[in-house]
Amino acid sequence: MPDTQKLSKVEAIKEGSRYLRGTIVADMANESTPFPEADYQVLKFHGTYQQYDRDTATERKQRGLQKEYQCMVRVKIPGGRLTADQYLAVDALVGRYANGSLRITTRQGFQLYGVIKADLKATIADINATLLTTLGACGDVVRNLTTNPAPIRDAVHTRLEEDARMLARELAPRTRAYHEIWIDGEKVDTGEEDHEPLYGSTYLPRKFKIGLSTPDDNAIDVLTHDIGIIALFEGERLTGYNLALGGGFGMTHNKPKTYPRLATPIVFVEPDDLLRAVKAVIELQRDHGDRSDRRHARLKYLVDDKGVAWIKTTLEDYFGAPLADPRPMGEFKVVDHMGWHAQGDGLWYLGVPVSSGRIVDRNGSKLRTALRKVFESHRTDPILTPNQDIILSDIAPDDRAPIEALLRDHGVPFAEDWSPVKRWALACPALPTCGLALTEAERVKDSLISDIEQALARHGLADELLSVRITGCPNGCARPHNGDIGLVGRMPGYYVLYVGGDFAGTRLNTKLLDKVALKDIVPTLEPLFAFFARERKPGEAFGDFCHRHDPEVLRQEIERAAAPSVAEVV
Numbered sequence: 001m002p003d004t005q006k007l008s009k010v011e012a013i014k015e016g017s018r019y020l021r022g023t024i025v026a027d028m029a030n031e032s033t034p035f036p037e038a039d040y041q042v043l044k045f046h047g048t049y050q051q052y053d054r055d056t057a058t059e060r061k062q063r064g065l066q067k068e069y070q071c072m073v074r075v076k077i078p079g080g081r082l083t084a085d086q087y088l089a090v091d092a093l094v095g096r097y098a099n100g101s102l103r104i105t106t107r108q109g110f111q112l113y114g115v116i117k118a119d120l121k122a123t124i125a126d127i128n129a130t131l132l133t134t135l136g137a138c139g140d141v142v143r144n145l146t147t148n149p150a151p152i153r154d155a156v157h158t159r160l161e162e163d164a165r166m167l168a169r170e171l172a173p174r175t176r177a178y179h180e181i182w183i184d185g186e187k188v189d190t191g192e193e194d195h196e197p198l199y200g201s202t203y204l205p206r207k208f209k210i211g212l213s214t215p216d217d218n219a220i221d222v223l224t225h226d227i228g229i230i231a232l233f234e235g236e237r238l239t240g241y242n243l244a245l246g247g248g249f250g251m252t253h254n255k256p257k258t259y260p261r262l263a264t265p266i267v268f269v270e271p272d273d274l275l276r277a278v279k280a281v282i283e284l285q286r287d288h289g290d291r292s293d294r295r296h297a298r299l300k301y302l303v304d305d306k307g308v309a310w311i312k313t314t315l316e317d318y319f320g321a322p323l324a325d326p327r328p329m330g331e332f333k334v335v336d337h338m339g340w341h342a343q344g345d346g347l348w349y350l351g352v353p354v355s356s357g358r359i360v361d362r363n364g365s366k367l368r369t370a371l372r373k374v375f376e377s378h379r380t381d382p383i384l385t386p387n388q389d390i391i392l393s394d395i396a397p398d399d400r401a402p403i404e405a406l407l408r409d410h411g412v413p414f415a416e417d418w419s420p421v422k423r424w425a426l427a428c429p430a431l432p433t434c435g436l437a438l439t440e441a442e443r444v445k446d447s448l449i450s451d452i453e454q455a456l457a458r459h460g461l462a463d464e465l466l467s468v469r470i471t472g473c474p475n476g477c478a479r480p481h482n483g484d485i486g487l488v489g490r491m492p493g494y495y496v497l498y499v500g501g502d503f504a505g506t507r508l509n510t511k512l513l514d515k516v517a518l519k520d521i522v523p524t525l526e527p528l529f530a531f532f533a534r535e536r537k538p539g540e541a542f543g544d545f546c547h548r549h550d551p552e553v554l555r556q557e558i559e560r561a562a563a564p565s566v567a568e569v570v
Contacts, residue, residue: 047134430472
């Protein structure tokens with residue numbers, strides 16, 4: 001990091017936090033006031049975002065009342081693997097302290113909403129009592145490790161799961177502040193100074209995401225990570241890993257200095273060198289990442305600013321030895337894990353789709369109640385997927401029928417009950433809880449996807465496999481920039497429309513239209529569906545079709561069909 005670099009405000013907060021202590025303990029004593037800005041930033045490292053109900057904020061302000069502050073608590077679950085007991089314990093917390101819903105994230109974790117300040121310590125302590133943690137689920141550290149969710153009992157899937165757990169353990173923050181604040185309630189005196197051997201006192205310049213995958217099943221969108229670890233196998237023998245560096249989707253509208261990026265494969269490492277190589281990448285980003293501008297602080301900008309050759313050479317310095325170039329990889333694919341599948345050990349797993357990852361009882365489906373009963377009576381272990389769905393694993397053959405009957409009796413839909421476009425749609429939470437949201441995402445997703453389903457059906461495309469991803473702001477939490485269709489919140493009621501990604505997650509899509517009103521999204525897309533149905537090549541996917549055509553040609557198709565006016569064109 002250059003000596004002349006002016007540090008951002010958050011860097012000063014981290015430096016003065018005493019390894020993530022801040023003044024959180026003192027601030028929690030005053031339950032009627034929100035956390036101040038400094039502790040708001042430090043709390044993220046502990047897995048908590050302070051939020052407020054944006055639906056009621058204006059009305060309360062007019063009445064002279066304080067905003068309804070609350071906390072979102074994120075649980076860090078490597079690879080999305082839980083036990084039945086852990087799930088049941090977290091589900092109980094949702095009823096005791098949160099808003100009655102449990103949300104699966106696109107990074108295979110859980111989020112609890114509506115936790116008030118007075119209940120925050122009890123919530124985090126109870127999560128830790130289940131042998132789960134919130135430490136590092138947010139903040140400028142390595143976030144939750146994602147990997148293939150399938151509980152297939154072979155050498156490939158076993159190794160991925162073991163690697164995810166190992167990396168999560170080895171890359172976790174070492175500060176004792178977490179236990180002092182949330183668990184023990186008193187300072188842990190070991191006679192040694194607190195320190196972070198990997199992160200240092202200011203941790204990383206920005207959040208850092210790692211995912212492990214194979215080309216045969218890119219369920220996690222591995223190239224969207226700061227480090228995408230692509231395991232290469234010959235049969236069931238691991239030959240090593242390609243490390244792809246510099247992925248990330250966060251950006252800011254009208255700031256060309258910020259942009260989405262897919263990771264670039266830069267080096268290959270041997271099976272026994274994975275941890276050493278990953279630590280070297282983290283150290284490189286720690287020392288050279290941009291700490292002056294948080295919008296330019298992710299590893300992707302360092303890769304582009306310095307170039308791949310510099311990154312590889314510098315990485316070798318941190319690694320302590322030369323590193324090989326990445327090896328050839330097979331074509332990336334995405335496997336559908338919903339429905340019934342054999343595990344390979346005589347047992348079965350069942351993938352249950354969950355709209356926007358929201359586990360709740362509503363609209364005729366008592367999903368939360370049904371899952372609780374399944375875990376209580378059948379003891380199957382859950383796995384959270386990167387598509388915000390849930391897998392029930394280790395199911396004995398005799399339990400298949402009763403589990404399916406229990407779910408259906410509670411109105412829980414199965415994969416075959418949903419169209420492909422509904423199955424693969426993603427949406428971030430957005431309003432009313434996310435402070436960054438510019439417009440709606442999760443709350444409009446189901447109705448919007450229903451309208452898209454009808455438009456596809458009108459052109460004979462009801463069974464077409466395509467991904468629609470909706471975010472309320474440009475931070476990219478629902479991975480909108482490599483979907484077949486991406487909708488990114490632009491301003492209240494309006495979205496940027498992207499098209500042309502590929503279903504396997506290996507290509508960015510293209511900005512087609514700016515400021516499309518919510519009501520105009522389907523009328524804008526339908527001419528493209530008609531064009532696709534009329535002119536596609538045999539077997540061509542919608543994203544590939546849009547990518548093949550110049551964006552201006554696609555815009556002309558929309559205009560020719562006299563779609564409702566769009567506020568602004570790129």
